[in-house]
Every structure is written in C-alpha cells, then in structure tokens.
Amino acid sequence: MRLEGKTALITGSGSGIGRCTALLFAKEGAQVVVNDVSAEQGEATVSAIREAGGTAIAIQADVTKASDVERMVDKALATYGKIDVLFNNAGISGVGAVHETSEDLWDKVVNVNLKGVYLTSKGVLPHMMERQAGCIINMSSCVAEIGLMKRAVYASTKGAVLALTKSMQVDYAPYNIRVNALLPGTILTPFVENYLKSSYDDPEEALATIRKRQLGGDLGRPENVASAALFLASDESSFVMGSPLYVDGGATFGKMA
Incomplete structure (x- = not known):
C-alpha cells in the first residue's frame, strides 16, 4: 500500500490515463478525488474504484475556470481534510501546424493544458504550504523535447508545463513540496x-x-503512465525533484537504425 493514508486529487480522471491512475492510486491505499469536466465519466471512475474496495469521490469541475477549481479544492478538503498529491492530468490535443491552427483552437488547448495546471496548482498550493508537505505531478509530453509534425499548440503547452514544473520546484522546495513532470509518448x-x-x-x-x-x-498503455505516476506520488521518489520522467518507449532519445 504505497499511498496508504494519502489523499490524491487527479484532474481529468474520468477516462484514459487519469482513470487508470485513479484506480491504481486507490488500490495502493489512497483516498482519491476524481475530477473530470464530465460528471458522468467522473462518477464511472468512482464506481469502479468503490467496486474494487477503494475510497473515492467525484467532483465535476472545469480546470480552466477559477471558480470551479476553488469549489473543487474546498470540497476535497472538506471531505478528506488534506490533499497530499495533486496530479495535473487534464489535457486535450490540438492538431495542425501554426498556419493551420485557428485562434480558437490555440486558446482552447492553452487554457486546458497550461492554464488548468496553473489554476489547480494555485488552488492546492496554499494548503500544501501550510502543511509543509505535498507532491505535485504535472502532465507534460515527450513532444516537449522533440519535434512532431502538426502539433504546434499541443507541443507549446507541454513544453510550457515542463518549464513551469522546474520553476515551481524551485519556489516550493522550501515548503517540502515536490514537483515533477511526466513525459509520455503516444499512449493507446x-x-x-x-x-x-x-x-x-x-x-x-x-x-x-x-x-x-x-x-x-x-x-504505450495507460498502465505504463499510471505506474510512473505512482512512483512520483509515493515516498519512494522523495529525492526526485523538478524532474522529467520519460514514459515514451524510447521515442525521445532513441532512434532505430
């Protein structure tokens, strides 16, 4: 039970990597706050956790809206009294080179992938600072490090999240808060x-x-990323700070002959 006694808030955990991570965290003993913009998908994740014997609540919230985030954090704290782990997982994609990307699409992807990380972290950090403890995991991507065709806005946000992660770690290390980033490759x-x-x-x-x-x-499979998130959330990674963890099948640094 690597997360026994911990409370974890996972954004975008109604499906995919987020749901898989929520199930794994609960299995490892965490009380999980499941967040998704879709109430139905969030409740489905909670049902799966409870059926497996875990503890979780669902909170519908849009991470691009400050009022939603404030409500989500307040409810999580009212329910469990603390937030030990924040996994900023919520994200969307955007396809196109710069000249093909509409302003609306640009703003939408930036709002979810970058502003969502900012707002949710801003909402949780004062609580972690007061407790002098916490762990934040930000979802970046291997495209933060490599060029990939027609991913202009997506790559921009994920590169920004990686830079933000490093800056956050410097700011919050004095409060015993660890901040790291996950950099997955293409996950099925x-x-x-x-x-x-x-x-x-x-x-x-x-x-x-x-x-x-x-x-x-x-x-990759969602389980691959969830296992990496579990490592970063657990005390096993207590000396890992401001680091990018690649879960990309070698896409970043490897090249087939």
Whole structure:
C-alpha cells in the first residue's frame, strides 16, 4: 500500500490515463478525488474504484475556470481534510501546424493544458504550504523535447508545463513540496483511438507509422503512465525533484537504425 493514508486529487480522471491512475492510486491505499469536466465519466471512475474496495469521490469541475477549481479544492478538503498529491492530468490535443491552427483552437488547448495546471496548482498550493508537505505531478509530453509534425499548440503547452514544473520546484522546495513532470509518448487511450479513426483515411496505417517512433515497436498503455505516476506520488521518489520522467518507449532519445 504505497499511498496508504494519502489523499490524491487527479484532474481529468474520468477516462484514459487519469482513470487508470485513479484506480491504481486507490488500490495502493489512497483516498482519491476524481475530477473530470464530465460528471458522468467522473462518477464511472468512482464506481469502479468503490467496486474494487477503494475510497473515492467525484467532483465535476472545469480546470480552466477559477471558480470551479476553488469549489473543487474546498470540497476535497472538506471531505478528506488534506490533499497530499495533486496530479495535473487534464489535457486535450490540438492538431495542425501554426498556419493551420485557428485562434480558437490555440486558446482552447492553452487554457486546458497550461492554464488548468496553473489554476489547480494555485488552488492546492496554499494548503500544501501550510502543511509543509505535498507532491505535485504535472502532465507534460515527450513532444516537449522533440519535434512532431502538426502539433504546434499541443507541443507549446507541454513544453510550457515542463518549464513551469522546474520553476515551481524551485519556489516550493522550501515548503517540502515536490514537483515533477511526466513525459509520455503516444499512449493507446480511447482518445487516441478516436483521433486515429476521425483524422486518417486508414487508421491502421497511421497506427503503424506511430509505432515506428517507439523503440519497442508498440504504443504505450495507460498502465505504463499510471505506474510512473505512482512512483512520483509515493515516498519512494522523495529525492526526485523538478524532474522529467520519460514514459515514451524510447521515442525521445532513441532512434532505430
């Protein structure tokens, strides 16, 4: 029980990596605050946790709205009395080169992927600072380190999240708060599957192309990222601070011959 006695708030945990992480954290003893913009998906995650014997509540909130975030943090603290772990997982994608990206899409992706991290962290940090303890995990991406076709706004936000993570760690280390980033590669989630079906004439061909970027020859699974998040959330990573943790199948630093 690597998170026994801890309370974890996970944004965007109604599906995909967030849901998988919520289930794993609960299995490891955490009280989980499940957040999603979709109340239905958030409740579905909580139901799965409770069916497995875990403890969780669902809070519907839009991480781009300060009032929603304030309400979410207040309810989490009222329910469990503390927040030990914040996983800023909520995020969306945006496809297109700069000249193809509309202003509306740019603003939408920036709001969720970057402003959402800022607002939720801002809401939780005073509590962690008062307790002189806490762990924050920010969801970046390997595209923060590599070039990837038609991902202008997505890459911009994930690069910003990585830079923000490092800056936050300097600011909050005196309060015994650790801040680290996860940098996944392409993970086979329902979102990615739907994206492939809707964006390519031949989804299988597109999937084969993506697989070639991975040294292992396949895409990651949500469980791969959830396990990395568990390490960062646990006391086992007590000396890991301001660090990017790559979960990308070798896409960042490897190259097939």
